[in-house]
Amino acid sequence: MERIPINPGSVDWSGENPGMYLKETPDGPFVTLISFFRVVLSPHGRGHAAFLLLDPYGDGKTAGKPNLCVTDNEPLARYLKDGFVPFFAAFRGADGLAHCRFEKGSQFTASGDARTTYTERFRGESGEISLTWEPLTDAFMVELPKEKSATGQHEMFSLFVTAGGVRVSIGGKGVAGRPMPRDMAGKQTSTAFLAFSETWVRR
Secondary structure (H helix, E strand, C coil): CCCCCCCCCEEEEEEECCEEEEECCCCCCEEEEEEEEEEEECCCCCEEEEEEECCCCCCCCCCCCCEEEEECCHHHHHHHHHHCHHHCHHHCCCHHHHHCEEEECEEEEEECCCCCCEEEEEEECCEEEEEEECCEEEEEEEEECCCCCCCCCEEEEEEEEEECCEEEEECCECCCCECCEEEECCEEEECEEEEEEEEEEEC
8 A cells, every 4th residue: 555645643742762771681671771752742742751760670769779750841751651651562560660750850962973872961850860872883764553563552653773882870870781682573673772753643
């Protein structure tokens, strides 16, 4: 069937959503889950939300392992937390999301060429936070029909860039784990990635 030039669905949100899903061993559990959002269009306007689960399967009360969402638009962050993040494959069963503490964020800035390196920096109540993806390798487009998307209700379109490594600083402290290989729609990639021009279209 020929694709029509205007998608007939309604756009729920569009923006960027790079992630770091980290493990200690390939067959072990995730020990750090990070999903960063820079949203340019949504029912709650523009804004940023950084979900930082350092205790993905716990309550985030262990010293040095909080579960945070740092945001400059809390209604937007809660919209993403309720309707999208829990359906991402790495977050399924991660009870830490339910214990996520919301913090006011500011000074969200991005840097890097997005071909070799990329960094998101911002401030939360706990201090300065930086997320770096490096080295970056191949870039590829993903188009998922709703039957294969995380929510099962949206078509999802995004430009992915694979990251071989990450560096994280949260108030001057690092996090556990490292990226692992993963299969995405038949393509071998990584659990650390950039996701640009990400658009979720309800059908």
